[in-house]
Amino acid sequence: MEGRGVPEIISTAVSDIAEIKLTEKGYFIYAYTVQLYHSSLRQFWRAAPLSDRCRELTEKYLDGLSYVNYNVLVTDWDSSNVEDILMPCMFEDLYRMDTGEILRPENGEIPAEVYERIMTTHFPVTKERIREICGYRADTDSYPYEIIFSSPYPPFGEVVGDKENPDGTLTLFVDEVWPDYNSDCAFTNIITVQPFDDGTFRYLSNSIEKKELEIPGVYDMK
Structure with a gap:
């Protein structure tokens, strides 16, 4: 010193x-x-810390995702209905998780190459469906940037256990901590991810169960 x-x-x-x-x-x-x-x-x-493994899994797969701005973590979904949770406003958080950088769109647009690479890497969806769902602009080969207006007092998730599956996927058991409403297990998620050799990963499914509090409202994209 x-x-x-x-x-x-x-x-x-x-x-x-x-x-x-x-x-x-x-x-x-x-x-x-x-x-x-x-x-x-x-x-x-x-006061009682998470295990090193749970903390590392939380940082890799959960830190940066919102429970109140889009539907990824507050609805049950898998490859059969993944389109229900694809929302343009989630891209900014995914971009930061993927690149470690802050998204800086030009003229309110995101290049299609960047947008589609990140979305198809992290979710089981094709480029064609992304273009149909997320507002692709053929004249500029881009997607519109959608600003997130954050909600106050959101919960956050922490991995409390995991299971390595025979097919190479990883199942995460997640508790949602909501201190503002006096709960360290407001509801729980079971999230399945597919890790890749290059360090990236894909979310494959999510299921959610109410525990101590009501699950945050789901956004209607229609």
């Missing part, structure tokens, strides 16, 4: 706590008597 200084406390604050909850999974969830400006409904810490 030589040359790096000594940490000091420069200020403190005291707030009254209205409620405290320590869950069996190890989440410490609490709420202030007076909610702070621009804060969540409740604050939380994970």
